[in-house]
Amino acid sequence: MPMGLTAEELDRIDDMVAARRKIKRGTTLFRNGEKFTSLYAIRTGFFKTRVASEDGRDQVTGFQMAGEVIGLDGIVNDHHTCDAVALEDAEVCVMPFDRIEELSREVNALQRHVHKIMSREIVREHGVMLLLGSMRAEERLATFLLNLVQRLHARGFSQSELVLRMTREEIGSFLGLKLETVSRTFSRFADEGIVEVKQRHVRIVNTEALKDIVNPKACN
Amino acid sequence: MPMGLTAEELDRIDDMVAARRKIKRGTTLFRNGEKFTSLYAIRTGFFKTRVASEDGRDQVTGFQMAGEVIGLDGIVNDHHTCDAVALEDAEVCVMPFDRIEELSREVNALQRHVHKIMSREIVREHGVMLLLGSMRAEERLATFLLNLVQRLHARGFSQSELVLRMTREEIGSFLGLKLETVSRTFSRFADEGIVEVKQRHVRIVNTEALKDIVNPKACN
């Protein structure tokens, strides 16, 4: 993934990938409490990660798609502190972390890459905290849709059409809302002609309107 | 900070610290948009970090005290994406990041340490997301107080008494509440005899009660 490498370095990074692993929809790649050994690069499929409080409640901390790396939570205590659940059949590259550390001592570009991946996750979570801490329901859902469609577009999919891989309840958990509120907010967007929603199929009709909701028209 | 090092390794890590820097209360250590060069280890003092949305709103993403490291957000894009503000006069160690990367290629314990610091921050933020996404005001404030007092205790301070370095508004921003709600919730805790509050001085009278609020009595 990092660029500007010699052929030899690329080979060694290829070797770092111990194995590929297939994850069936609805099953977990890793769970809270399990021993941490590896990071996982998603090749295909779609995941959610979630943390749980001691009393049953849980919080979806993110949705991950092809090209993204999960498992970073496990490094600090050698045990995972969240669950990663496949929302559709998926395949990941298993990258043993001690091999990553070993190799990144020798390949600067890899070292840099690992640091950036972790920093990116921290910055992403800052954004989620801003969302959870200060936005109203419409802003949260609009932000969520724009983020999803932007990431899908970067992977060659449509800018305006997407299929949600998660339920209303999972969206709600991620956004700090109840599933009914998510549903109602979708309906409101649909009434206003901003999106067309048919179950999990969403067509964004008016991207600008969504952006206006996220960023209430700069008052000049 | 990492342990199990040879004297020579310790020396080299000492050298890594380019300088110390004093930060006056109310001023920023770094700001959103500034070029990223270094991580900062807090020697003394107390910081908040905050992110801002395009329209004025901002969100406090954390409070940091002695021994903690800030600046990790800057790695991914070579620019900081949040502000770090000193809530009291503070002193930090400036650790140029390229020196950290250089040295951590050679000193395994340092490499490991850097990875753990970043992972710990990711896990901490998961906890904040859980708080913001699923807790009610009382639970948020109780969680906040328990976390603060626990970190202070680890630094040799009291288990039951603390001085808040931040305003009600800053607490509110962190917890996703308005300052009035923070104030009211403090008052409610005081009425119930759980804490004694006098402006920024807080005495935790009944730790168990606070823990019960956070973790609603396991229903057996």
Place this chain on the structure above:
DNA sequence: CGTAATGTTGAGCGCATTCAAGCCGGGTGG
């Protein structure tokens, strides 16, 4: 000692939640 910043408290409101009923669509088995 006066002024501004910070904190407390009250009253009323509104947004998201809760509770409840019904709908839709996909999969299964008769």
Place this chain on the structure above:
DNA sequence: CCACCCGGCTTGAATGCGCTCAACATTACG
């Protein structure tokens, strides 16, 4: 092939928690 079922989704009505607006108290500080 259709009837049925069940999980997911939508919608309505009522409730309540935290917010807004406002007044006042307290503290810090020049």
